[in-house]
Amino acid sequence: MTQSTDFFERVYAVVRQVPYGKVTTYGAIARFLGAAKSARTVGYAMNAAHARADVPAHRVVNRTGLLTGKHHFGGINTMQQLLEAEGHTIVDDQIQNFETVLWQPTRCG
């Protein structure tokens, strides 16, 4: 399907590669896709990712590790709880040791 969803599928493919207990950023995904400046569009794709059960959008946060999109999970605490359930520590909607749990997309595992 070479439709608008194509771009989203690219994002989904990367987000699904995020391992358990790890998180990534919009910029990392955008850059990996070759659209370093489309970070916003990546977040937009996340909004559509709601329809994808295989897309752990809660593992995607902004470059500061802040849960900016927690509002889009139906509950402002849903995203945080999901991350905490994976062993993350969140304070003030911000992931602690963010760089420690940060994961970056790779072409080979």
Added chain:
DNA sequence: CCAATGACTACAA
């Protein structure tokens, strides 16, 4: 087709 929106990021003051 034009205008507005958005889960971002980088630069400047």
Added chain:
DNA sequence: GTTGTAGCCATTG
């Protein structure tokens, strides 16, 4: 070091 503005790109109206 904090706050504000600008740029960017894809989607939607």
